[in-house]
Amino acid sequence: MATLLAILNNKGGVGKSTLAVHAAAWLAERGLRVVLVDADAQASSSEWLARAAPEVRAVRCDTSAHLNKALVGLATAADVLVADGPAALSAESAVLAAAADLVLLPIGPSMMDVNASYHTARLLHRVRIQVHRSARPHVWVVMNRVQIRTRLAQVARAAAIKYGFPVTRGYLGLRQAYAEACGRGTVVWRMSDAGHCAAPEIQRLFEETVGALVARPVSTPRTLPAAAVPTMPPRVDSCLPLEAPDVCPLPFGARVGESSSSRYPRRDRPADAGRAAGRTVNSGGPAARAQINVCAEQ
Numbered sequence: 001m002a003t004l005l006a007i008l009n010n011k012g013g014v015g016k017s018t019l020a021v022h023a024a025a026w027l028a029e030r031g032l033r034v035v036l037v038d039a040d041a042q043a044s045s046s047e048w049l050a051r052a053a054p055e056v057r058a059v060r061c062d063t064s065a066h067l068n069k070a071l072v073g074l075a076t077a078a079d080v081l082v083a084d085g086p087a088a089l090s091a092e093s094a095v096l097a098a099a100a101d102l103v104l105l106p107i108g109p110s111m112m113d114v115n116a117s118y119h120t121a122r123l124l125h126r127v128r129i130q131v132h133r134s135a136r137p138h139v140w141v142v143m144n145r146v147q148i149r150t151r152l153a154q155v156a157r158a159a160a161i162k163y164g165f166p167v168t169r170g171y172l173g174l175r176q177a178y179a180e181a182c183g184r185g186t187v188v189w190r191m192s193d194a195g196h197c198a199a200p201e202i203q204r205l206f207e208e209t210v211g212a213l214v215a216r217p218v219s220t221p222r223t224l225p226a227a228a229v230p231t232m233p234p235r236v237d238s239c240l241p242l243e244a245p246d247v248c249p250l251p252f253g254a255r256v257g258e259s260s261s262s263r264y265p266r267r268d269r270p271a272d273a274g275r276a277a278g279r280t281v282n283s284g285g286p287a288a289r290a291q292i293n294v295c296a297e298q
Contacts, residue, residue: 002078002080004071008096020084021045021187097124098127109147
């Protein structure tokens with residue numbers, strides 16, 4: 001039965017198609033039966049993959065109903081389904097989040113990219129807590145277009161950690177090779193000299209995040225109607241108890257290191273909301289408390 005790997009972010013231009021195509025080709029080269037599910041209206045990943053790895057099947061899904069049907073139908077036709085999500089928070093995003101076993105959340109190296117990705121992070125937390133009541137799907141935050149020695153990259157990474165999901169050690173650098181690979185209709189490790197820096201970094205990323213799928217596909221995707229996933233509020237109204245490293249996501253617009261008292265009146269602060277419901281925000285222990293300064297009571 002197939003494992004569903006979804007690449008999701010409501011923000012466009014963060015590298016979803018790049019990750020989807022390279023992940024599909026990387027897994028297929030290691031002997032897995034892979035199908036790409038393209039839920040993006042632009043269909044960039046399916047067109048790119050048709051040239052880069054024509055042996056890998058690609059299925060386009062333009063509605064949530066079509067997507068749900070495709071996930072059910074393909075569950076026994078592949079070892080891994082790689083889904084490229086839409087560049088919007090849509091019904092298709094909700095279906096993929098609810099059905100996924102593993103999610104890659106690519107984010108650009110700026111606070112604008114981090115803040116714009118907030119709604120996808122909230123959707124994934126809601127799916128974990130209200131739909132599955134478990135740590136499914138497992139989520140990795142992937143930093144893209146990184147210039148590793150810059151302060152901007154360090155600040156963006158610190159902000160992304162506040163979303164409560166692990167950030168990969170691997171990353172995608174700010175390299176022309178990825179755009180060139182798309183233009184050539186290939187993947188970076190087949191580009192010889194042009195991809196000599198990009199190839200090892202993206203392969204290290206896949207070994208870290210999806211390498212376990214090469215050993216054994218782990219579970220069956222369970223599709224749910226989009227209505228099963230609640231609509232997210234425009235701001236954080238409560239701080240749900242999550243085990244470390246799954247801590248409370250950063251409120252939209254909050255700055256790294258900003259205290260909660262400066263963003264919430266006392267009766268609206270997440271720590272007070274959790275206490276009123278008889279729950280402890282800092283349930284993850286000292287390690288979690290060190291990470292959730294935005295949500296912990298001063």
